[in-house]
C-alpha cells in the first residue's frame with residue numbers, strides 16, 4: 001500500500017527545519033555567499049537541532065531517523081541556503097554513514113559520536129586532479145610501515161576540506177590491481193605533513209569551502225583504516241549511493257525556492273497594467289516548475305524509502321540525483337527569467353539559486369555518470 005502522508009514526526013521535523021532556515025539562515029545568506037563566509041555559527045545551531053547526524057543510531061549519538069526525514073530537512077535547509085545544506089549533506093550521508101556502516105566500534109566511539117552530534121565536522125576525499133569520474137584512477141598512496149601507513153598525494157574538490165576536523169581519504173595500498181588496491185582511512189587534521197590548499201573561488205555554494213588537500217609522508221595509525229585493505233573503492237561507491245539522495249534533496253530545495261520566489265514575484269510585479277502572473281507565458285513556466293518539482297520529490301523519496309528498506313537503491317538514487325538536479329537548474333533559470341533584470345542582481349537573491357543549482361549536476365557524480373549507473377542497471 002502506498003502512503004504519501006508524512007508521519008507526525010516528519011511534519012514536525014519539516015516545520016523545525018523550515019523555521020530554522022527562515023529565522024537563522026535567511027538573513028546574511030546573500031552576504032555569506034558574496035564574501036565566501038563559512039556559516040560557522042549557523043552550522044553549530046544545526047548541530048544543536050540534531051541535523052548533522054540525523055540517520056545515525058542514537059547509540060552513537062545520532063538522531064536515529066529515516067532517510068525520508070533526512071531528505072525533508074535537507075530540502076528545507078537548501079531552499080534558503082544551499083551552502084549550509086552541503087555541509088549538512090557531506091557530514092550526514094557521506095561521513096557519518098561511512099563510519100557507521102563500515103567502521104570499527106573503536107572508530108565509532110572515537111569519531112562517529114562527535115560527528116553525529118555535530119561537535120566535529122567531517123569531509124570525504126576521493127577525487128584527485130587526474131581522477132574525477134574515473135575515481136579508481138587515483139595515485140595517492142598509503143604504504144604500510146609496521147602498524148602505520150604513510151600517506152602521500154594530492155586530493156581535490158574536497159567539500160568541508162578547510163572547516164572539518166577529520167577527512168575520510170581513499171588511497172592506494174597495493175599498486176597495479178586497480179580498484180581492489182584502494183583503502184579508506186580516517187585522517188585527522190593537524191597531523192604532520194597534512195596541509196589544506198586555499199578555498200576555491202566557485203560559481204555557487206560560495207559559503208561552503210572546497211579545497212585541495214596535500215599529504216606529504218603523513219603517518220596514519222592502522223586502527224584508522226576503515227574496513228579491510230582493498231575494500232575502499234566499494235565502500236566509496238556504496239556510500240556515494242546514499243550521498244546522491246542528499247544532493248537530490250539539496251536540488252529539491254533549490255527548485256522549491258525557485259518556484260516560491262517565482263510565484264511571489266509574478267503576483268506582485270505589474271507590467272502593462274496587470275500582474276505578470278496573469279500572462280499565460282508566466283503561468284506555463286510556473287506549472288512546469290511545480291510539475292517537475294513534484295516528480296523529482298517523489299523519485300527522491302522513493303530512493304530514500306528503498307535505502308531504508310535495504311533494497312538495492314543505487315540506480316534509483318542516480319535517477320533521483322540526475323532528475324532533481326536538472327529540475328533545479330531549469331527551475332532556477334526560469335526563476336531568474338521571471339524576475340527579469342531584478343533576477344540578475346545579487347540583492348534579489350534568486351541568481352544565487354541558479355549558480356547554486358549548477359553544482360548539483362556535477363558533484364557526487366556528474367549527470368553523465370548517473371546515467372552510466374542507470375544504464376548499467378538496465379543492461
Ligand code: COS
Nearest residue numbers: 126132133135136179234237238240241314363364365369
Ligand atoms: N556499491 C558498491 N560497489 C559497487 C558499486 C556500488 N554502487 N558500483 C560498483 N561497485 C563495485 C563493482 O561491483 C566492482 O566490483 P568487482 O570488481 O568486485 O565486481 C567495483 O565496484 C568496480 O566497479 P566498476 O567496474 O563498475 O567501476 P568503474 O571504474 O567502471 O566505475 C563508476 C563505476 C563510473 C560508476 C564510478 O567510478 C563512479 O561512480 N564514478 C563517479 C565518482 C564520483 O561520484 N565522484 C564524486 C566524488 S565525491 S565529490
